[in-house]
Amino acid sequence: MEKLITPCYILNKHLLDENITSMKNALNEHFSNWIIGYSFKTNSLLYVIDYMKHQNCYAEVVSHQEYELAKHIGYKNIIYNGPMKSQETFVEALNNNAIVNIETHREIEWLKNITKNVAIGLRINFDLEKYCPNESACGTEGGRFGFCFENGVLEQVIAEIKTMPNVTIKGIHLHVSTKTRSLNIYKAIANVAKQVIEKYNLDIDYVDVGGGFFGGMPEKPSFNEYFQTIKTILGDNYTIIVEPGASLIASPFDYLASVIDVKDTTYNRFVVLDGSRNDLDPQFKKSSYLYELHTKNADTICTQVVAGYTCMEHDRLMTLKNNVALQLNDRVLFKKVGSYTMCLAPNFIKYAPLVYLYEENEYRIIKKQWGINEYIAGAKKYE
Ligand SMILES: Cc1ncc(COP(=O)(O)O)c(C=O)c1O
Incomplete structure (x- = not known):
């Protein structure tokens, strides 16, 4: 280490291997079907995103440029999230069977111009602060992503999409930003997912619980504990999608x-x-x-x-x-x-x-x- 040129970052390959292996083992232990979508935004160093591709992770991207980057380095499987999609890449991703979670009104308008059969996911905005006081990143200001469950917007969006004969709702997405990364957060996510599925009678394949886990920190909750918490509420009835960033790449x-x-x-x-x-x-x-x-x-x-x-x-x-x-x-x-x-x-x-x-x-x-x-x-x- 004395010879290294500073300042520099140092990536410890062994710790990276350990993190991804322990996440996969924990997912296997709890779910028959699961997907890891590596969160590009958390660290998109070329070596890292290529490594995650070789680990069979999907690319979790949140802008048209991240989407292009994932394609450029050869990802076949992409989860396309966020408000910053371009219409062109949105349509392309849907046509190529990417997992596309929508969360803006303009995406609903774009859907109206598509004639092919396509499947989408819906990002859900819910009152995390109510379930986990003082744990959500935004407190009583509330999160800004997704269609709001509590105020009826989600219901309207579901009703509107159900009028589109070629569009199927195949999943829901519930990533939230938190201060604590606690197990309680995933309890809330799973409970809200369950309520949404039941209330709107959704026949979906996947529940995407997002990222936000701890990883590589022995004193913090383990992947096993996170996934056990989710499974206790949702059972093994859906493909569980996780979108880890920090938990794989921080340590x-x-x-x-x-x-x-x-x-x-x-x-x-x-x-x-x-x-x-x-x-x-x-x-x-x-x-x-x-x-x-x-x-x-x-x-x-x-x-x-x-x-x-x-x-x-x-x-x-x-x-x-x-x-x-x-x-x-x-x-x-x-x-x-x-x-x-x-x-x-x-x-x-x-x-x-x-x-x-x-x-x-x-x-x-x-x-x-x-x-x-x-x-x-x-x-x-x-x-
Ligand atoms: C939609 C989405 N998924 C996944 C992540 C990754 O979160 P983390 O790096 O905390 O695991 C984020 C982070 O903001 C996100 O916005």
């Missing part, structure tokens, strides 16, 4: 950065890294990190603020208390950082870092550091 990725400066000011000691919070917490929401300090120094210091290289004051990662005093060229390894990091990181003053694969005690580069050429690709000069 196998680390990020390594080197200390490029140590300085004392009136208020603080600052330890400046060649990495940035932009690469680790691009939404600036995290309050703590899992990390290892790689230093030969044994002296301790009561306070040091670990900061990123950017020229933004708020690019500060953490304050270390009573810890070993970091020195120039020491390294900090941030652990389990593969989800919603590299896909959201801005190209602010320094471009995407390189990525190593760690496999069988060796490191190899699976993505080069972006340079000026990648940054200006396709752009026009003034002259």
Whole structure:
């Protein structure tokens, strides 16, 4: 690890294998029919999405460009979600028997122009906060995806689709964003799925419970517990679709950065890294990190603020208390950082870092550091 060029992400292949295998084993244990749709948005590094294809995962995509990307790298099976479909790719996906979950009124209009027999799924918006107080990401503001169950919009949509002789509703989709990733969430999802199926007498093949699980974290709920919770309510009557992102890809990725400066000011000691919070917490929401300090120094210091290289004051990662005093060229390894990091990181003053694969005690580069050429690709000069 001493020889690695920093800053860099490191993908541990063994941990990735472990995560996908344990998810498959847990699904097999509980369901006769299941599909894993890997959530491209969570981390769409080429190596990762190609790996998931070789694991027989479907591509779970949420924009026409993600859809094109999945096709480009050879996915035959695609789950097409989200409000950002283009009409062209929407029609193409339906004609090619992709799993298409609709959630906007314009998709209903697009369906009216299709004459071929097609099957769709419906994304359901429901009041998660009611079932799991303080656990939903949006609280009483409510989630914004899908057709609302409680206010009757879902009912109207189902009625409208039932008037289309060539369109069949073959599934429902219930992904939600949460603060907790708890088992309770999946209890609520399964209960709402059951209510919707029964209330509207739906004859469907699949229930897509979305992503949002923990994975690769022994102290958190296991895949077995999640799927047991769902099965207790829904039985083994449907193809269960899961759309994991973070649970598969967060824990196998680390990020390594080197200390490029140590300085004392009136208020603080600052330890400046060649990495940035932009690469680790691009939404600036995290309050703590899992990390290892790689230093030969044994002296301790009561306070040091670990900061990123950017020229933004708020690019500060953490304050270390009573810890070993970091020195120039020491390294900090941030652990389990593969989800919603590299896909959201801005190209602010320094471009995407390189990525190593760690496999069988060796490191190899699976993505080069972006340079000026990648940054200006396709752009026009003034002259
Ligand atoms: C529709 C859908 N499916 C799956 C996921 C993946 O969620 P996670 O990465 O938390 O597993 C998301 C994330 O936002 C999503 O919006």
